[in-house]
Amino acid sequence: MLTFPRWKKLFILLVCLGGILTALPNFLTEEQRSELPAMMPSDTLSLGLDLQGGVHLLLEAETDDVVDTKLKNLAEQVRDIRKSVAHLNFRNIRISGTSVTFEVTRDEYIERAREELLPITQTTTGGVNPLLGGGVQEVTLEREGRKFTLNLTPEGINVQKRDAVARAMEVIRRRVDPNGTREITVQREGDDRIVLQVPGEDDPEALKRIIQTAAKLTFHDVVTDLSQQDMQRGRLGAGVSLLPLKEGGMIAIRDRVIVDGADLTNAQPSFDQNGRPAVSFTFNTSGARKFGNHTRANIGRPFAIALDEVVISAPTIQSAILGGSGIITGAGDVTETQELATLLKAGALPIPLEVLEQRTVGPDLGADSIAAGEWAAVIGFVGVIIFMTVSYGLFGIAANIALVVNLILIMGALSLFGATLTLPGIAGIVLTIGMAVDANVLVFERIREEQNAxxxxxxxMEQGYGQAFSTIMDANITTFIAAALLYVLGSGPVQGFAVTLGVGIVTSIFTAVVLTRFFLASWVTRARPEKLPI
Incomplete structure (x- = not known):
């Protein structure tokens, strides 16, 4: 336990040096940071909205689009039934208000049509398990002669709107804070409004662009048998639309979506074979199967890649693409492709958002409260150092040095992650400092007991560290599991607390179990005392 070969010493030195270098920019001015060598880290900790202010946005969700999308999906389901069931034909499929109406062409197929349409009305929503009863019925079916009507229920519409706002909030969170370290606040206000607070943000326009871009990615079959004259006169046929090309002009595509962005599992900026900026993507199993089946059946035909109703690429299928991955070209320069990759990875915005209010806010706590908090932290830290020195002498001094290094490592790690520091984050740091001291106390008391025996x-020292090691690891591992669960299940300030707590646990184990032991082992090896001063 007290033997340190050369590689261990080198590892300890590199970790401490890395922590100092990554934490150093926090103590420099912006001008000094700009003069640092390119290889040096320059990221710093950002203070949260409660400490330094930031951008406050009030967004309104245009939930009427949810009804339109639902009605279009119902009409598409009716067309699917018409295509899949032999001899069953519907005509005059129309959307009117909150209903979809259509007619059966022959009386003898009325009952068969009702049987095929009935499953559409059995969908329940609202987070209730249909098998247990309850829930909200979204769609009802009515018949008058040959005419059928699928109606959206008011309750179903309300649930769909609430669900769309909730999904929009989650997309916003993933776009603005993909790593969960900025401690943003995203909360609902009323039925269709969202409050977003981003601490330390200094570019509201870029923030609004990221938030308001729909990023709806869809793949469509291209219609190649339409003449320019038909396209100009709007004679497109059922299920066909004209979409603008990004480089100019129009292209006819089939409305049916082959696969969409909901099936994406990853998207990242890259370059094509010619060195042009592009976005590479990967589908999930379902998306890969649909994409593979379409490309295998349509070799030699073009397909369109549309982003927010604009076709950014329309390549010809050269061979079946069965691997579930591909590349999007024509999305713009390097900056645009990076932004597109972020948007696609976060997911499409389910509903449009309008900015109702934008303002830059100051710290919630005020200078006096912040100063009081700083003094409290300093006094507490000094108190811990005095207590450890008085209680354990030389051993306490070694623990205090390790404690200072622990703080530097925490600051360096959080700076490297681009984390935002708020009061919950500070609470996490204080808790880890306490755990680091607690680990040293456990070891020192064990050493004292062994020496008294x-x-x-x-x-x-061997027995003290050996016997306390399992206790220290058990306590820290269980706390780390709790921090991981808080990060996964929590959001905003809860995630910030979890990040600082998790990082602090890792650094505390290093400083308490490794660094302090290295200091003391080196001293004992050289001084050879007859009795430990503890």
């Missing part, structure tokens, strides 16, 4: 200094 007659053990030699070297043996007492």
């Amino acid at each position: 007659g053990a030699k200094p070297f043996t007492a």
Whole structure:
């Protein structure tokens, strides 16, 4: 336990040096940071909205689009039934208000049509398990002669709107804070409004662009048998639309979506074979199957890649693409492709958002409260150092040095992650400092007990660290699991607390179990004391 080969010493030195270098920019001015060498880290900790202010946006969700989308999906389901069931034909499929109406062409197929349409009305929503009863019925079916009507229920519409706002909030969170370290606040206000607070944000326009871009990615079959004259006169046929090309002009595509962005599992900026900026993407199993089946059946035909109703690429299928991955070209320069990759990875915005209010806010706590908090932290830290020095002498001094290094490592790690520091984050740091001191106390008390029982200094230290190690690891592992669950299940300030707590646990184990032991082992090896000063 007290032997440190050369590679261990080198590892300890590199970790401490890395922590100092990553934490150093926090103590420099912006001008000094700009003069640092390119290889040096320059990221710093950002203060949260409660400490330094930031951008406050009030967004309104245009939930009427949810009804339109639902009605279009119902009409598409009716067309699917018409295509899949032999001899069953519907005509005059129309959307009117909150209903979809259509007619059966022959009386003898009325009952068959009702049987095929009935499953559409059995969808329940509202987070209730249909098998347990309850829930909200979204769609009802009415018949008058040959005419059928699928109606959206008011309750179903309300649930759909609430669900769309909730999904929009989650997309916003993933776009603005993909790593969960900025401690943003995203909360609902009323039925269709969202409050977004981003601490330390200094570019509201870029923030609004990221938030308001729909990023709806869809793949469509291209219609190649329409003449320019038909396209100009709008004679497109059922299920066909004209979409603008990004480089100019129009292209006819089939409305049916082959696969969409909901099936994406990853998207990242890259370059094509010619060195042009592009976005590479990967589908999930379902998306890969649909994409593979379409490309296999349509070799030699073009297909369109549309982003927010604009076709950014329309390549010809050269061979079946069965791997579930591909590349999007024509999305713009490097900056645009990076932004597109972020948007696609976060997911499409389910509903449009309008900015109702934008303002830059100051710290919630005020200078006096912040100063009081700083003094409290300093006094507490000094108190811990005095207590450890008085209680354990030289051993306490070694623990205090390790404690200072622990703070530097935490600051460096959080700076490297681009984390935002708020009061919950500070609470996490304070808690980890306490755990680091607690680990040293456990070890030192064990060493003291062994020495009082007659053990030699070297043996007492071996036994002290050996017996306390399992207790320290058990306590820290269980706390780390709790921090991981808080990060996964929580959001905003809760995630910030979890990040600082998790990082602090890792650094505390290093400083308490490794660094302090290295200091003390080096001293015992050189000084060879007859009795430990503890």
